[in-house]
Amino acid sequence: MSDEYPLITTPITADLVRGAVELERTERGVLPHRLPAAARARGADGQLLMAESQPSGVRLVFRTRASTVELDALPTRRAYRGVPPRPDGVYDLLVDGRLTARGSVAGGNVLILDTVTGATEPEFEPGPVGTLRFTDLPDGVKDIELWLPFNEITELVALRTDAPVEPLPDRGRRVWLHHGSSISQGSDAAGPTTTWPALAAARGGVELINLGFGGGALLDPFTARTMRDLPADLVSLKVGINPVNTDLMRLRAFIPAVHGFLDTIRDGHPTTPLLVVSPVLCPIHEDTPGPSAFDEAAFAVGRVRMRATGDPAERAAGKLTLNVIREELSRIVERRAAEDPNLHHLDGRLLYGADDVAELPLPDELHPDAATHRRMGERFADLVFTGDGPFAPSRGRLPR
CATH class of the missing domain: 3.40.50.1110 (SGNH hydrolase)
Incomplete structure (x- = not known):
């Protein structure tokens, strides 16, 4: 495959996601959660609600012949007032179980915490959706795992590839x-x-x-x-x-x-x-x-x-x-x-x-x-x- 092929948009559904407990439908796409809505309603504080929606261990998994994979995502990052910005969250791309590439998504929202004033509610700065792009992936059918950042809320907006994708079969692992x-x-x-x-x-x-x-x-x-x-x-x-x-x-x-x-x-x-x-x-x-x-x-x-x-x-x-x-x-x-x-x-x-x-x-x-x-x-x-x-x-x- 190459850039001469039009990219196919595939809906991000539960059969393409592992490691999440629940997917919340949003205006733009889906937001992975690691606690279900019923648990989130049981008195979880702001810190826990932020942490559970940071998708540690969550990954998109699929089988494809594609050589190009694109993901549109809207990150929400933390920042501390008066402290240099933390690095953007990292996405890891595995091909047939091997780490092949890493990248980050630009843009996104920022939650600014002020530890000096002790403000209980962070300041919210909205930002745009960003795009992550991986190219020149190996030829042939392959299993793709795209691991999401563990340290920033990640709203998944669109998945595009230059060849069709299908859910990855159960590999029989515990x-x-x-x-x-x-x-x-x-x-x-x-x-x-x-x-x-x-x-x-x-x-x-x-x-x-x-x-x-x-x-x-x-x-x-x-x-x-x-x-x-x-x-x-x-x-x-x-x-x-x-x-x-x-x-x-x-x-x-x-x-x-x-x-x-x-x-x-x-x-x-x-x-x-x-x-x-x-x-x-x-x-x-x-x-x-x-x-x-x-x-x-x-x-x-x-x-x-x-x-x-x-x-x-x-x-x-x-x-x-x-x-x-x-x-x-x-x-x-x-x-x-x-x-x-x-x-x-x-x-x-x-x-x-x-x-x-x-x-x-x-x-x-x-x-x-x-x-x-x-x-x-x-x-x-x-x-x-x-x-x-x-x-x-x-x-x-x-x-x-």
Whole structure:
């Protein structure tokens, strides 16, 4: 194919999208969501509504002979007043499973947050639809995966190719349903296929549904019900940093909230391998409670840096730290596993721990960089998807 062929517009429908829980029809096209409308109506705050509509792990998938693929999209990006603009979100194009090209969409809307004034509502600056174009793709029939940015709301407007497309057949892979915080969503990964869950999924040969929500891994019942109702062969929950850095709850509330979350998942997945992952190392919150706050001195020189504002002495009153949460998660899983042999625990410090801090420090004190995402994804795959790991292939695929 070449530019002499007219481009074909294909409607973006659910059979061309993976990793999304729901597609919302808009005036322009479709908006992928990672929480269903019923969950979004259950008191989700603005932060969670933004995070769930940032399509981490969502991808367009199809089979085609096309050598040219175009996507019109309307991104909505975050910006912090007084801080240099963040890089545009990255789209990854895979051809037959191999990363072939990357790109970004120009234009789009901007949500401007002002951390100095503390304004609760971001300022909204509208922008135009942009176009992403990939050309000179290999000849012949091929499987295309176009992974969407993990860090910007992405309204899909139009898909065009120079040859017809058809939905990609089910490849028989197990489905891994994962929930976590901004680190699971992607934080500062290099691209959507190099977040740690995406890397682990590729190494494990599974289909990923990523319910990692920046600031939103708070044991919300509506998230548990969403996980309960989604088909999955493997389920994992990475929890800890958000209850600490939001200072949302005390130990008395945290323990039954974890049990309730697991109980709800088990209502829909009674024997599915279920892995509870405790927090990775985060020095500022290991023994210091939250909430986290922006470091104003760093902002003054154009940097984003976080600090812990709690008092370690408040642990005696039930305030949460990462070490407290790790101890409780280990204890909870150990007790429940006596009656639930498919429930497992993984200490998050095996993914990123004390030995990693000097080599790969957290740039803003909370979130890992691209190299750390790769290390975490590789370690998770080795620990969980191989050998006697809880998601090893020997555990088989569950009937649907």
